[in-house]
Amino acid sequence: MTILRTLTALAALGAPLLAHAAGDAESGAQAFRACAACHSLVAGEHRTGPSLATVFGRRAGTVEGFARYSEALRQSTVVWDEEALDAWLRDPAAVIPGNAMRFRGLPEAPARADLIAYLRAVSAGKLAPPKTRALPDLKAVDTGQRVRAIGHCGDTYRVTLGDGAIFPFWEFNLRFKTDSSARGPRHGEPVIVGAGMGGDRAQVVFSAPQEISAFIRDACP
Template identity: 40%
Template sequence: MGELGLNKIFGALLATALGLMALMQLPALVFGDSGAHHGDDHGAEQTLSEKMCSQFHYCVEIAEAASADAAEEVFDLGAALAIADLSRGERLFAGQCATCHTIAPGGANGTGPNLHNTVGASKAHIAGFNYSAAMNAAEGEWSYENLDAWLKAPASYIRGTSMSFAGVKRDQDRANVIAYLAANTENALAFPEPRAAAEGEAVPADAAAEPAEGEGATEATDIALPPAEGEVAPAEEVEPT
């Protein structure tokens, strides 16, 4: 091989070496020396995060937005009860709860206990009903706040309950059912004050909106359906609904 061929090979090797060196220095050019120091990838990510906060203030803005959203999502039970729709609460109860519960005065217990005079009563107040061990051990009364927590997620509120019920996820639907329970409770407790009234602010006078056209009974599916034909209902049922 001649001298010209050797020079070409040497030149190619030199160009390759220079290219590799340039690639190794690229992180330092993009992120700065601290990002590529000692080849520490975590350092580069940390530096990038710090630059985002210091140059663009993203971290501050995201934190403020999260705090604002959290404040807006607080459920005001008093306000929801103040505009509760009793007829809708009755429909929800009849369509989903009446399979297991009665609510008429002196009504017989079913799979679940009779729910007349429930608001303000102790959590396992019907003598002779076969409550679950978890319900028998539960302390306190069925206040409006406790009813709301129970209807939202029974299994989380009283762990070990025998009632297989997913819960009512819509805030206003829960308030409608609770208001219906209160209407079927003699000398029921007064509704809690809306948070705005408690803080001295004006409370809107608008009434609860009727279901929009096309809603109707389909929205009642927020409450768990009774067991399908062929399924075995729970041996025990805890109150209410």
């Protein structure tokens, strides 16, 4: 085999390895599914964690509109590039000690490279961000989900709905939440949402926290 043919053969063998080392965005899209429960790739769409749409070149803890950063992230000087993201995805606690992200890290370097390639492709507009499951529009629910009154007695809440139905809940099984977003309930019109467990647990969602205590009444016979 001539030297030229040898070099050509080696180059052919090395090409897929180099491509893989640079990361494969399609494989990264699959890996991102594990991240999608907490992060969106749509700009301004924050969930449990901040949107990652403009992560490249941004200092950690600074995305506009996200108010739940740990103090460790806010004080960090880390700027997100490929190297910083690779280190973070490998071991977040080592990169920014004291951060609140509950993620143990990806030990496999190829998986990290694929995920970073995917984030880069979406950030550059080469791939469309994945659609995230929209939260329900609590302004559009029917009368049977709207809460008319909540009475409390002993260890029991009695929830009266807009259609007149009354449901008793053990107080530990009824949760009170707020949703101030555009899809949250109207002011003064809380909504009940099921929470599984055979129908014995539910969530009442208000538009603002100050509505909660004002809405509940002592209602013992």
